[in-house]
Every structure is written in C-alpha cells, then in structure tokens.
Amino acid sequence: MSGVELGRITTDIPSRMDRLPWARWHWLIVIGLGAVWILDGLEVTIVGSMSAALEPEGTGLGLSAFDVGLAGAVYVAGACIGALF
Numbered sequence: 001m002s003g004v005e006l007g008r009i010t011t012d013i014p015s016r017m018d019r020l021p022w023a024r025w026h027w028l029i030v031i032g033l034g035a036v037w038i039l040d041g042l043e044v045t046i047v048g049s050m051s052a053a054l055e056p057e058g059t060g061l062g063l064s065a066f067d068v069g070l071a072g073a074v075y076v077a078g079a080c081i082g083a084l085f
Contacts (some may be wrong), residue, residue: 045078051072
C-alpha cells in the first residue's frame with residue numbers, strides 16, 4: 001500500500017468534447033434510435049391489442065385468460081432480458 005499514489009488527474013478531454021460540433025453522425029444516431037424506439041412501442045401495442053383477440057372461443061386456439069396473461073408475461077420478461085444482454 002505504500003506505493004499507491006492518491007490524487008486528482010486533470011485532463012482536457014471534457015473541454016475537448018464540449019467543443020466538438022454536432023455532426024451528421026450524431027443525427028444518424030438520433031434518428032436511428034428514435035425509429036427503433038417508435039417501432040418498439042408499436043410492437044408492444046400490437047401484442048397488447050392481439051392478446052384480447054386470442055381469448056374468444058371462436059379463434060380455435062383454446063387459450064384461456066391465464067394462458068394469454070402468461071404469454072404476455074413471458075414476452076415482457078424476454079424483452080427485459082434481451083435488453084440487458
């Protein structure tokens with residue numbers, strides 16, 4: 001422990017990053033992430049809307065409210081795990 005030096009390291013990196021101009025690359029990232037965000041919201045909305053259409057007897061699927069709820073829970077859990085890894 002005697003060889004450890006404690007102190008503050010000063011750099012010019014934060015001030016350099018503040019001086020960087022807003023470029024085309026930044027716009028591509030913002031537009032790309034915005035499009036993905038919108039499509040993800042659309043996907044969640046479609047899954048929520050379809051869940052009510054899967055329950056009636058005439059669908060031929062034979063799914064109960066529990067089955068549809070379980071499928072929705074698995075979908076959300078998979079989305080969360082996929083977002084983390």
